[in-house]
Amino acid sequence: MIAPTLLGHVGAVSGATISVRQFEGVASGIAIIGGRSYRVGQVGSFVRIPQGYHDLYGIIAEVGATATPEAAQNLSSRGERWITVQLVGEIVETAFERGISQYPAINDEVHLVTEDDLAKIYGTAEEGQVVIGRLAGAESIPVHVDLDRLVTRHSAVLGSTGSGKSTTVASLLRAIVRSTDGSSNFPSTRILLLDIHGEYATSLKKIAQVFRVSPADDEKPLFIPYWATDTTEMLGFMMGKLSDPAFAAITDKILSKKLQLAKGGMYDGIDVNSLTFDTPLPFSLKQLWSDLIDPEIKTWNENTQLTSAIEKPGNAEKLVAPVYPLPGPGGAKPFANKTAVLSIRRQLDQMRSRLLDRQYDFMLHPGDWEPTLNDQAKKDLPELLESWLGTDKPISILDLSGIPSGVLHHLVGGILNILYEALFWGREAAEGGRQRPLLVVMEEAHRYLGKDADGPAKAMVQRIVKEGRKFGVGAMIVSQRPSEIDDTILSQCGTFIALRLSNTGDRGKVQSALPDSLSGLMDSLPVLRTGEAIITGEAAKLPIRCRITLPPEGARPSSEDPRVSQAWAKPKAQEDYVSLSGPWRAQNPKWKRGKEGN
Missing domain, CATH: 3.40.50.300 (P-loop containing nucleotide triphosphate hydrolases)
Structure with a gap:
């Protein structure tokens, strides 16, 4: 008696790819087995090839004339229906295993895979399965x-x-x-x-x-402290392109600030012998800017550079540069500064602009993680990592x-x-x-x-x-x-x-x-x-x-398409376009007029 699941017979074997000659008795595209309907020869569906004590399993990859083996294309069998199957695994006793231990032989039977067969492959929930x-x-x-x-x-x-x-x-x-x-x-x-x-x-x-x-x-507010990120990338963002001597001088200043902080013994895990400018320790960008801008604009009352010509001191906290008179013409005083000049005035202007730009506050002014001018911060790396990973x-x-x-x-x-x-x-x-x-x-x-x-x-x-x-x-x-x-x-x-x-x-x-x-x-x-x-x-x-499996209604991401027909079918209501300009200016889609904190 012919099994109702019989799909065809193996006609050719080439590695993990086999060609199956569809059984003539399968006349319909749908087979009824055990009261359930199954599509015959559906691309992506499984087939089973009995091999005595165990079964081989494969996936249908191609159906029809293009699946005909080359050797059969000019023979009388060319008009028959062919299926290309990729072998993927086998069931030995009751467990499914990826890969195959033997290949099928010519004329071996190929069967449709029923839900009972699929349950053997997918139905067992092993440990660690979701x-x-x-x-x-x-x-x-x-x-x-x-x-x-x-x-x-x-x-x-x-x-x-x-x-x-x-x-x-x-x-x-x-x-x-x-x-x-x-x-x-x-x-x-x-x-x-x-x-x-x-x-x-x-x-x-x-x-x-x-x-x-x-x-x-x-x-919770999102803060990414700049001093915990890659220092090279951070300087590139803050100042743009720097020459090698300027980059080396700036990182030396950062390293010096971190070394002084490390010697205070306040931070766990710090070894001053292995400290680098990339070690995640807080340092003040405002103070760094102040230290770098001063030599760029400084002038002196005499050529020997003994007395500064400063007219008004700067304010690092408010990012205000000190005021110096411009160098005199020719050999007249005041005299231009000759030492520690890196020629980075343009880069320092960009750095100040970044520090004053409120849209970067989450990174450059990160709340309790922002260091004071003396490089002290209320919160450290452990609190940041715990807030992200220890919630x-x-x-x-x-x-x-x-x-x-x-x-x-x-x-x-x-x-x-x-x-x-x-x-x-x-x-x-x-x-x-x-x-x-x-x-x-x-x-x-x-x-x-x-x-x-x-x-x-x-x-x-x-x-x-x-x-x-x-x-x-x-x-x-x-x-x-x-x-x-x-x-x-x-x-x-x-x-x-x-x-x-x-x-x-x-x-x-x-x-x-x-x-x-x-x-x-x-x-x-x-x-x-x-x-x-x-x-x-x-x-x-x-x-x-x-x-x-879809999440329940109300628990799906806010990325669904708008329902145009429903939205346009509503009567036109009174509109207030401040609800568009306000969130744009606030850079916050939840902004509401008159709401505290906006």
Whole structure:
């Protein structure tokens, strides 16, 4: 008796690719088995090849005339229906294993995979597995991903605008933090999300602490102390291009200030013998500016430079330069300064402008982390790291929507530098990366990780994806333009969650980076439904077409399309356009007229 699941017979074997001659008795595109309907020969669906005591499993990659083996193209069998299958794994006894121990033989039977078969592959929830959705072709089968591999081997969530990318990320993070019954499987979860557009505060507010430049009542202010970021990058942002002698002189001044501070014994872990200008110790930018501007404009009453010609002292706190008379003509007094002049007047003007620009206060005037003129700050690195990584909620969202775009590269690089250096050097501590790993989720990654980008953000992410696994720092790259992401970064992502991608270049980038050569499966990327994804790589047992579980209404990212027809169908109401100009000027979308603190 012919089994109802029989699809065809093996006609050719070429490595992990086999060609299947479809059984003549399968006349319809739908088979009814056990009261359930199954599509016959669906690209992306599984097939089973019995091999005695165990079964081989494969994925249909191609169907129809183009799947016909070359050897059969000029024979009478050319008109028959053929299917190309990629072998992916086998079930030995009751456990599914990736890879195969033997190949099928010619004329071996090939069967449709039923939901009972799929349950054998996906139905067992091993330790460290997270349910993120349901199989697209069998909604009763949950889809699990391996949390260990998802974090340590890095991942990428890729999809065109409107494909459900932000919702997928929110759903994935909620699944990690909370199981389906609302309990916490991983109470020590530690995730930090860089939110470029401010989309996630609403959807994750119950499980996340939000940090924002202009915080709401239940949010905390976002501060990134300049002295904890890379000093070279910080000086480049503050002053622009510096000559080598000027850079060396300025960093020598910074090192001298930090060395004097270190000798006071106030800071743990400081060794004066290994101190560098990059050691994260507070120093005053205002005082540094004052120390640098003075020799640039100084004049003397005599050529021997014994008596200063100063007319009015400066004020470092208010960034007011001292007043000196201009050098006299010819050999007349006052005389121009001849020592310690770096010719950086233009750079110092830019530095002062940056310090006075209120839009950079979160970094250059970071609240309690801003040092006084004598380099003392109320709060130190431990308080900063604890506020980001030690919150009582499993997710910390750094909302960067109010950040000037011109400083985004520097800012993201600074944040990642603080996190990685702390977890790298403290990797053996209970709070370190190895004892309590960190997942860093980077939204809109193409904005600062592009091929042509040359900044601290790209350099730090490259370091994380190359070395982070050993120190407990994982990366999740989220982007709508994978073709613009740096090749080194994308190639290090072990797991891909690919939603609908319409652009040919983006699809090609994903396909070339995938560990499984399943071109037929990848060709379905343009026609995936919203919220549907192909998951492949380290964290998935097999490449999966998955329907991502949607978060509940009211807990979704604020990135949904506006309902144009409903909005335009409403009667036109009285309008006040101060509600547009006010938030723009305040650089705060939650600004309200008359509200305190705006």
